[in-house]
Amino acid sequence: NAGVTQTPKFQVLKTGQSMTLQCAQDMNHEYMSWYRQDPGMGLRLIHYSVGAGITDQGEVPNGYNVSRSTTEDFPLRLLSAAPSQTSVYFCASRRGPGVGSPLHFGNGTRLTVT
Amino acid sequence: KNEVEQSPQNLTAQEGEFITINCSYSVGISALHWLQQHPGGGIVSLFMLSSGKKKHGRLIATINIQEKHSSLHITASHPRDSAVYICAAQGAQKLVFGQGTRLTINP
Numbered sequence: 001n002a003g004v005t006q007t008p009k010f011q012v013l014k015t016g017q018s019m020t021l022q023c024a025q026d027m028n029h030e031y032m033s034w035y036r037q038d039p040g041m042g043l044r045l046i047h048y049s050v051g052a053g054i055t056d057q058g059e060v061p062n063g064y065n066v067s068r069s070t071t072e073d074f075p076l077r078l079l080s081a082a083p084s085q086t087s088v089y090f091c092a093s094r095r096g097p098g099v100g101s102p103l104h105f106g107n108g109t110r111l112t113v114t
Numbered sequence: 115k116n117e118v119e120q121s122p123q124n125l126t127a128q129e130g131e132f133i134t135i136n137c138s139y140s141v142g143i144s145a146l147h148w149l150q151q152h153p154g155g156g157i158v159s160l161f162m163l164s165s166g167k168k169k170h171g172r173l174i175a176t177i178n179i180q181e182k183h184s185s186l187h188i189t190a191s192h193p194r195d196s197a198v199y200i201c202a203a204q205g206a207q208k209l210v211f212g213q214g215t216r217l218t219i220n221p
Contacts, residue, residue, distance in 0.1 A: 033209075043200070043211040050207065058208065090157060103147055103202075103209075105157040 002026050006091045006106030013081040013113045021076040021109050023091030029104070030096045032074040036060065036087040037108075043090065049074055050096075081113045117141045118203050120212035128220055133188040135215045137201035146184045147202040147209065148175050157200070160186070191219045 004025045013019055025032065033048035035058075045058030049068040063085060065077040074093075078085060089109045095101040118139045127133055137146070148161040161168050161175040163184070168175050172191075177184040188195055198214040 035211075040213065042213040043202075045208055048208065056207070092157075101145075102159045102162045103149070103157075104159065105149075107156040 004091055004093055004104050004106040006089075006109055008109060009107065011109060011111050013078070013111065015081060015083060015113060017081050019078050019081065021078075021089055021091075021111075023074045023076065023106055024072050025074075025093040025104065026072065027093065027095075027104065028071060029093035030071070031101070032068065032091065032093045033058070034064070034066065034074070034076045035090045035092065036085075037090060038087050046076065046089075078111075083113045085111065086113045087111060116213070117210045118201060118212040120199075120201055120215050122215060123213065124216045124218075126218045126220065127191055129192060131191050131219075133191050133195070133217065133219075135186045135199050135201075135217070137184045137186070137212055139182050139184075139201075139203040139210070141203055141205060141210060143203045143205060145204040146177050147204060148184075148186050149200040149202065151198045151200060151214070153197070160199075162204075188217075193219045193221050195219050 007022045030051045034046040035043040037043050044060050046064050047066040049055045052071050055066050091106040092103050094103050121136045145164045149157050151157045163177050172189045174187040196219050198216050200214045201212045202209045
């Protein structure tokens with residue numbers, strides 16, 4: 001099993017550019033989520049999904065878009081990159097939203113917006 | 115006040131010492147997660163618990179639901195335990211994360 005695969009590992013964008021961070025899991029997990037990690041702030045939820053076709057906003061959704069057309073994939077789109085979006089992004093999945101389901105994280109994407 | 119508070123924020127100890135990291139939360143939870151992140155590395159799940167105590171090797175996690183408090187203990191600490199330890203409170207749909215505890219174990 002590959003677990004949670006996140007690409008790319010590093011990305012540099014100019015202000016105003018758009019890009020998509022890819023996240024795929026092969027564990028048939030219902031729940032997938034995107035977080036950003038900034039120094040001193042801990043992990044913050046951007047968007048999450050409890051199954052194919054269902055997405056919802058987290059704590060810091062502005063400037064980001066998601067879709068969940070399949071169980072396996074949960075891409076995160078930056079619509080028009082801003083320097084404030086410079087961060088490390090993590091995708092995570094777990095079996096379902098209920099109890100008894102450990103988290104599985106991707107290896108992260110370090111994004112710099114200049 | 116953050117919904118999930120960890121203490122201490124930084125901890126330096128000598129190899130072999132017993133380590134305790136604390137996590138207090140103010141939200142209702144269905145589970146509490148402990149995660150480990152090595153410098154420049156990914157995030158690994160250590161424990162998920164909703165009551166009592168769990169043990170894995172030298173790591174022990176406990177939770178007191180009434181007091182809304184969880185602890186992570188490391189026995190016989192080793193330099194390879196140096197990492198950031200993060201607790202996360204799981205609600206119905208979302209998780210709320212603490213800011214992490216940076217642990218450094220010196221040989």
